[in-house]
Amino acid sequence: MKAIKFKNSAAQKVYADYMKRMKRMVATLPSEDQADILMEFNSHIYESTIGSIANQEVDDLMDVIQKLGSPEEVLKPMIAERKLIQATKSFNPFHVFKALLLNIGNGISYIFFALLYLILFAFLFTIIAKMVTPDQVGLFFKDGSFRVLGSVDTATIEKYNYKEVLGNWFIPVMTLISIAWYLLITFLLRLLRPKK
Amino acid sequence: MNSEFVQKWKSQVKKGTLAYIVLNVLNGNEYYGYELIEEIKKNTRIEIAEGTLYPLLNRLKKEFLVDSKWVEQESGIPRKYYTLTKEGKSTLKGMQEYWQHLEKSIKRISK
Numbered sequence: 001m002k003a004i005k006f007k008n009s010a011a012q013k014v015y016a017d018y019m020k021r022m023k024r025m026v027a028t029l030p031s032e033d034q035a036d037i038l039m040e041f042n043s044h045i046y047e048s049t050i051g052s053i054a055n056q057e058v059d060d061l062m063d064v065i066q067k068l069g070s071p072e073e074v075l076k077p078m079i080a081e082r083k084l085i086q087a088t089k090s091f092n093p094f095h096v097f098k099a100l101l102l103n104i105g106n107g108i109s110y111i112f113f114a115l116l117y118l119i120l121f122a123f124l125f126t127i128i129a130k131m132v133t134p135d136q137v138g139l140f141f142k143d144g145s146f147r148v149l150g151s152v153d154t155a156t157i158e159k160y161n162y163k164e165v166l167g168n169w170f171i172p173v174m175t176l177i178s179i180a181w182y183l184l185i186t187f188l189l190r191l192l193r194p195k196k
Numbered sequence: 197m198n199s200e201f202v203q204k205w206k207s208q209v210k211k212g213t214l215a216y217i218v219l220n221v222l223n224g225n226e227y228y229g230y231e232l233i234e235e236i237k238k239n240t241r242i243e244i245a246e247g248t249l250y251p252l253l254n255r256l257k258k259e260f261l262v263d264s265k266w267v268e269q270e271s272g273i274p275r276k277y278y279t280l281t282k283e284g285k286s287t288l289k290g291m292q293e294y295w296q297h298l299e300k301s302i303k304r305i306s307k
Contacts, residue, residue: 002272002273004273036276039266039273039274039276040229040250040276041250042273043228043229043230043273043274043275043276044229044230044246044250046271046273047228047229047230047231047275048230050271064246067245067246067247068246068247068250069245069246069247073247074247074250074251077251077254077255078250078251078254081254081255081258082254085258
């Protein structure tokens with residue numbers, strides 16, 4: 001992106017600082033989106049200050065920046081939307097998680113998704129827990145009906161006579177469930193996006 | 197007059213109609229952001245907060261109501277031009293119908 005050249009060095013500094021804050025904000029997006037957003041604001045600043053004479057540049061630039069608002073505020077909704085598009089395209093859990101965080105203020109559905117995500121982390125946690133304390137983690141049944149999925153202390157297992165039913169299959173099964181759960185979340189998230 | 201109330205109400209109306217204003221101004225035209233703001237100011241004397249325009253354009257694009265393209269400039273700083281899509285035009289038509297209906301109704305009840 002071509003930077004704007006100001007005649008006044010103070011204006012140059014103010015501009016550089018503003019663009020730096022913008023860059024920091026958009027860093028989470030794919031590079032085309034970053035460039036698209038930065039170039040558009042760069043163009044706006046350029047078009048708004050092009051006619052300024054040197055000793056007016058700082059005032060004019062400050063005026064433009066004030067009207068645009070802080071990068072954090074202006075960019076927030078744009079980043080949230082674009083991040084969501086990226087997340088649902090890529091299936092990358094990091095992007096999906098970040099997109100959910102950014103969109104959590106945008107409606108109840110995203111809170112619901114964050115909950116689904118939390119459950120996913122709980123599934124993944126049981127896998128790790130199974131490796132650490134294999135005897136206390138599993139899918140526990142009592143008299144043929146489901147009791148606990150997760151971690152139970154040994155005393156409780158003995159007291160209620162819980163039976164772990166998956167055994168060595170626990171990790172593979174939970175891995176498959178986690179993957180299926182993850183795909184489900186991402187598919188549902190795709191449905192939220194406007195379609196052409 | 198409770199001018200504070202009127203002020204708040206005005207800003208709510210503005211916020212609610214901004215998408216409608218932008219779509220109308222873009223109808224049949226191709227503008228870049230800064231130009232669009234100037235056009236709105238010139239034709240309506242409505243001051244648009246720049247900070248709300250760009251997120252709005254972003255949303256309109258996401259909804260497939262507008263399309264945009266980058267056009268290189270001699271200055272080396274390209275402009276991003278916006279136009280209405282086909283869907284944008286038909287959506288605007290629907291909005292205009294509602295607006296006319298609203299206008300008539302308001303007229304009928306205002307004394």
